[in-house]
Amino acid sequence: MSASILRRPAVAGRFYPGNADDLRSEASAYLSDANSARREIPKPVIGCIAPHAGYVYSGHVAGAVFARIEVPRRCVVLCPNHTGMGRALAVMSEGAWQTPLGDVPIDGELAAALKARFPALNEDFAAHLAEHAVEVELPFLLLRQPELRIVPIALGTREFETLEQLGLALADVIAAQIDPVLIVASSDMNHYESDAVTRVKDHRAIERILTLDPRGLFDVVTQQDISMCGLGPAVVVLTAARQLGARSAELVRYATSGDISGDRERVVGYAGVIVV
Numbered sequence: 001m002s003a004s005i006l007r008r009p010a011v012a013g014r015f016y017p018g019n020a021d022d023l024r025s026e027a028s029a030y031l032s033d034a035n036s037a038r039r040e041i042p043k044p045v046i047g048c049i050a051p052h053a054g055y056v057y058s059g060h061v062a063g064a065v066f067a068r069i070e071v072p073r074r075c076v077v078l079c080p081n082h083t084g085m086g087r088a089l090a091v092m093s094e095g096a097w098q099t100p101l102g103d104v105p106i107d108g109e110l111a112a113a114l115k116a117r118f119p120a121l122n123e124d125f126a127a128h129l130a131e132h133a134v135e136v137e138l139p140f141l142l143l144r145q146p147e148l149r150i151v152p153i154a155l156g157t158r159e160f161e162t163l164e165q166l167g168l169a170l171a172d173v174i175a176a177q178i179d180p181v182l183i184v185a186s187s188d189m190n191h192y193e194s195d196a197v198t199r200v201k202d203h204r205a206i207e208r209i210l211t212l213d214p215r216g217l218f219d220v221v222t223q224q225d226i227s228m229c230g231l232g233p234a235v236v237v238l239t240a241a242r243q244l245g246a247r248s249a250e251l252v253r254y255a256t257s258g259d260i261s262g263d264r265e266r267v268v269g270y271a272g273v274i275v276v
Contacts, residue, residue: 005095005125011132012100015054016139020100026055027139030063042144043276044070046246047183047237049209049230050140051270052079052133057257058188058270062140064253065272071144072180074107074151076114076170078233079133079186081156086127088156089120089166097135097150101142107149110173110181114151118169120162127154133186133230141184155232160218163232167214167239174244185237187230189269195258201226202254202269209273210249214238241275249275 012018017026050065051058081090093111096103115121128134134152141148157163174181189202205226208217214235221231228234241249251273258267 006103007092007095007097007125007128009098009100009135010130011135015132015136018100023100023139024143026059027063027143030055030059031067031140031143033060033063040068042068042070044180045182045274045276046241046244047185047275049185049187049234049237049271049273050137051188051272052136052186053188053257053268053270057260057268061253061255061270061272062137065274066140066144068252068274069182071141071148072182073145073147074110074149074179075141075182075184076110076151076153077134077137077184077186078153078155078236079131080229080232081127081131081154082133082229083130084156085129086154087122087124089122089162090124090127090154090156091115091121092125092128092152093123097138097152099138099142101139104138104142105149107151110177111151113173113176114170117173118166121153121166127156128152137184137186155236158232160215160235163235164214164239167236168243170236171240171243174240183237183240185230185233187228187234189228189271191227191229191268192266195256195264195267198256198267198269202271206251206254206271209234209238210251212238212242212246212249212275237275246275249273
């Protein structure tokens with residue numbers, strides 16, 4: 001892959017504003033609203049889970065997460081593969097991601113170290129070409145850290161052992177770095193059931209997240225038919241965080257799309273979690 005490769009936005013103008021000024025204004029508002037509500041000083045964390053729907057629905061949850069944390073210059077952002085394109089374990093290790101707020105370079109050194117530690121990870125642009133779940137996190141991350149560099153990973157597998165091994169590998173690589181690295185899992189929660197059902201299902205999953213229990217999360221989601229799209233990224237983040245010495249997790253904000261749309265019959269759940 002050429003170092004000049006540029007991954008262009010797939011959902012700018014749909015999930016979030018395509019105009020730089022409008023995007024900066026909207027995303028900043030979500031960040032500042034969260035700050036004014038809690039008045040807490042951002043702190044370093046090991047990882048986080050943030051939603052990836054259109055900003056009108058989930059931007060306030062994502063903003064609440066990113067307002068609470070220090071965003072270092074290096075981030076690994078894991079997402080599900082909604083499109084089915086490309087390989088099941090797909091990373092990009094060269095080039096940059098274009099956003100309306102500017103290009104975000106890929107951290108080639110960190111990506112190379114991760115591929116060396118976990119050879120099952122495939123270099124694959126196709127999996128990222130039309131996938132939105134990393135893309136929608138980038139404006140928030142950029143506003144919090146203008147010198148951002150990322151390693152984007154799309155996961156199209158739900159094999160627990162594979163996800164666990166990736167999490168352990170990620171922890172090993174991060175532990176060997178001098179500079180801090182933030183791990184972001186991009187995930188929405190239960191999809192397209194009633195608000196009442198979704199809240200019950202989501203909080204069963206959130207309970208396992210808050211106890212830093214990747215196996216428990218995997219089991220409750222798969223056995224109780226919880227359509228959490230970012231189960232894989234969440235399992236990886238929890239596994240890596242535990243290995244890196246995580247002590248606790250906190251639910252920063254929870255909401256459903258029904259809170260915005262008023263439609264309580266078919267909603268999507270959104271959870272914002274930080275892991276320290």
